[in-house]
Amino acid sequence: MKEPIQKPGTNPSSLSLQDSLSANLQTNEQFFQSVYHNCADVVYRHFSIAGKMKALLIYIEGMSNIEEMDKSVLSPLMQQTPAELENLHAIMEQSITVSSIKENKTFAEVAEQISTGNPVILVDQYSIAISVGLSKWEKRAIEEPLSESVVRGSREGFTETIAVNTSLLRRRIKSPQLKMISMNIGRQTQTKVIVAYMDGLADTTLVEEAKSRLQRIQIDGILESGYIEEFIEDHPYSPFPQILNTERPDVAAANLLEGRIVILVDGTPFVIIVPTSLYSLLQASEDYYQRFMIGTLIRWLRYGFLVMALLLPSGYVAVLTYHQEMVPTTLLLSFAKSRELIPFPALVEALIMEITFEALREAGIRLPKQVGSAVSIVGALVIGQAAVSAGLVSAPMVMVVAITGIASFTIPRYNAAIAIRMLRFPIMLLAGTLGLLGIMLGLIAIIVHLSTVRSFGLPYLSPMGPMRASEMKDVMFRAPWWALRKRPRLTGDYNQNRQPPGQKPDPSKGTE
């Protein structure tokens, strides 16, 4: 590993990454060879500018555009006539035909450029290195987002490449008010993280808070925005997600326009959005794309099924165990008939079925697609006819589990649905021990918990608690666009008006 031959000048082994580049090309080369020791994919190419000046090109294979490098950097430099050799600066300005070049002074800067895929040129007698913006690697094309599909709306989804993602945002919001602050997080991965916000719409203290929370993160690597989410959320022990994630650029853009902050992370198509309230986790982008009446109805359907996803199995258990008098007689008789041969109490029956259902769902997500159909066939048998005819569970219980499952699929955000799925089980236990009273107590405890949660200073239940009457029209209804005049108030005061009033369409307004 140690190079025994040492040229006069600085000893490369005594150098550190923070030092400035040496004017001696060999020292520099030795240093980089020791930094990228055992890195077979780093390429060193010696050449000379105009046959006189010794130079070295360093790049990583597969991360740079080689053809472009040959055409616009190497050949012009090597074909330079000796007469034109004045100083490096002029050469670079005149002969490199690449739009982005940068001068680097320290080893650390150079190493960063090499790692991001930009080829670096070192020239003898000069203590600067020129990096050329020719990084290029294989990336996934922009595809339809799989986790949030819509009938009407944009079909573009974010990709793993952060530059593509920022361009998707910029293409939707063309205003220069859209600001993007970049930082690198992760000691080893050096993952690029971008904080995007609308200047003048987002609260400046909120932006500062987000930045300082991100800067506090110390971790070796960020591989997904979920890493960051767990570092910056307000209540780490709450089952409810306090940060929204999306892979739809239109959702991110809509949130930017409401004054929220979007955090993009390199390497994942999921961007995270702060601050978030419970209600924005229950809204889908399509609510705003279809006409407002169906948007409103779908929202209420969702609220109703949210309650069902949380309470239906426990309600069934409580009623059958403690409050049989509440069921109309004919229905009670058919319940009794179907439960006659079942060996378990209602609570055990419900727990068995719900846990089986959760297991089936998990198996369905993880399995390769080819095996998936087998799971659904087995699943239909396990929590279906076979289980009933085997006398293990009653037919109404199968119905309850099925409706609960459908109900939890109506929640548009996967992470919000997880919270509801988790809370369903303790409430079932409460229902089995204290009946409806237990359900009420569990529900009140959840409401109290939700009242204490904040997401980046925004109360989680706003605009309902604390109540803001003017914003209720985007929670209780989906008001038509011409009535959504004001942006929601998040944490501070800022530009509130979205659009001028009086835009309700009316034929008499026109000239026809």
Next chain:
Amino acid sequence: MIEKGKISAFQLALMMNPTIFATALLLVPAITAKHAEQDLWLSPIWAAISGLLTVYISCKLNKFYPEKSLIQYSEQILGKIAGKILGLIFLLYFLHLNGIIVREYGEFVVGTFLNTTPMNVVMGSMLLVCALAVYGGIEAIGRSSQIIVPVVSLLFLVMTLLLVKDLDPKKLLPVMENGIMPSFMGSIVPSAWFSEFILMAFVLPLLKDSGKAMKWGVLSVLSVMFLLVITNLSTYMLLGKLTIKDTYPVMVAVRYISIADFLEHLEAIVMAIWVSGTFIKISMFYYSTVLGMAQWLSLSDYRPIVLPIGFLILVLGHWAAPNLQSLAHFLGTSGAFYMLTLQLGIPVVLLCIAWIQQKFQQKKDGGQ
């Protein structure tokens, strides 16, 4: 300040509404009907006067001592020693009263729904949930009441609407058969309930917009009055003189609801109203006691004493009365005067002394 959270006057009004109404809903019709008979619907109107008076007193006292609660300014008004003693009396009283409320809740749940569940489990589970709310602070209680109260009020109105076809307005005649006195007598117990608005004296220093406190306090009293009048009217129009016989006439009334052979046995709705309303009521008393105790002991944080005080409330609830009958008897007779003395009488005296002190102070300042 021990409590850093701030609430709005509107939230305060929403918190105070179930604080009075939740327990009154079930117990007041029977107690009022005993004296007022068919004039029972007038009694809440007279009783609301004591509520308005309490709101006025607590707002006035808050004007004199804007940053301070009842416990803190009684020390300033009466002097160190007498003030501390009065503070202790108030705290013990609120502990006792909260015990009674928890017991009322327990008796109702065990008596009508969970006949074999031990009372202490029922009371203890509720106190645990309330402790969670008190831990969360005044903001948590305020926000959860903004979620709970509208739902509860809606359920109550739906329930009343479903009863309409069984109501017989003739049962209310003749109005004021024996003059105004019976309805007045019937209003004494509800007045005691209304005087629970003195809890505002603990919460007023925590308001963001204390200027609106009086307005929202009055609106809160009026809303409780309105709801109680509706309750009394509908139960009496349905049950007539039978209202007196039952401890929980509203429960009996709800059993009458039967629409299309499907909407039957809606007792669960009453329980939902009662449990969630009582949750806010107990939390309010619990919170005020804990905050007052922390102020009385000059603690820097109230959270460490939340659970110990909750346990005390549970024990006091257990000891409050040997059974439901004696509890109802206590509430219908001497309890009213006990509550009125501490919740209305002593604050009036405090306000008078504070007012006189203020006058003297002004004269002194003017003389100098």
